Amino acid sequence: MKRKPNLITKTEITRRLHEMVDERLFGNKPWPVEKESTKTVHSTLLELELLECVPGMDQSFRNTILGKELHVNLLEAFMGFCDEFELPEILEMHGLITKQDAQHLRHVLSKGAGWEQTFKEYVRRAYSAFYNPTQSLN
Numbered sequence: 001m002k003r004k005p006n007l008i009t010k011t012e013i014t015r016r017l018h019e020m021v022d023e024r025l026f027g028n029k030p031w032p033v034e035k036e037s038t039k040t041v042h043s044t045l046l047e048l049e050l051l052e053c054v055p056g057m058d059q060s061f062r063n064t065i066l067g068k069e070l071h072v073n074l075l076e077a078f079m080g081f082c083d084e085f086e087l088p089e090i091l092e093m094h095g096l097i098t099k100q101d102a103q104h105l106r107h108v109l110s111k112g113a114g115w116e117q118t119f120k121e122y123v124r125r126a127y128s129a130f131y132n133p134t135q136s137l138n
Contacts, residue, residue: 032080
């Protein structure tokens, strides 16, 4: 069976997702994703077929089956491509931070400016916990 030229494998998609996370969470690109880059990140997720338009709703998107399988919502949180008010809930829902940690992050966010560095530290630990589940965060 011949492979379609524009079709990429799940392994290649996973590699690209991890590159996107690493560029932001550990590399030189801004975390969280700055407004100027949101369209590019969103387009990439669509191209990788991790997101799809909700039928009948032009500007609404949902995860594809592959997006769900690869935990694209969590990876979006890791790269800072989600609403900062949802980030503590996403990490807590995946068991990567405690309820107390989530409350602390919401408190930090409520203070306004300067929340990014605190959040990024928690997200880095959550990333490590997700990919090394035997390591304790505390």
